[in-house]
Amino acid sequence: MARGLEIANLGERIDDKVDTYSKGMARRLLVARALMIKPKLAILDELTSGLDVLNAQEIRRTVKSFAAQGTTMLLSSHNMLEVELLCDRIALINDGVIVAEGTPSELKQRYEAQNIEEVFVKVVRK
DSSP, rough: OOOHHHHHOOGGEEEEEEEHHHHHHHHHHHHHHHHHHOOSEEEETTTTOOOOHHHHHHHHHHHHHHHHTTTTEEESSSSSSHEEEOOOSSSEEEEEEEEEOOOHHHHHHHHTTTSHHHHHHHTTTO
């Protein structure tokens, strides 16, 4: 439980009712719940959707830290720039079908793109 409190980083607000938390605080709590047991695999959906920059950065740092310690992260997101920032390998999915996969650098090189968002656009507009 101490690890969860540390990850959530809610300070003195930890004892407040969850429905009084901001979206960022609630998301930090959810991420803490998922990661506090040091899982081998964590599946995270729309990790920072709707969060302000500061909360999004904090959550990304937490996820990167756990990944560096050996937790495999499966991230589902519409935010291609975040995917590029966080992921070592990417599978781009369109209409339920994997349309491209590889490392961020492989995909950008293969599709002559500046970023993964451009790769996705090029792949689905073929």
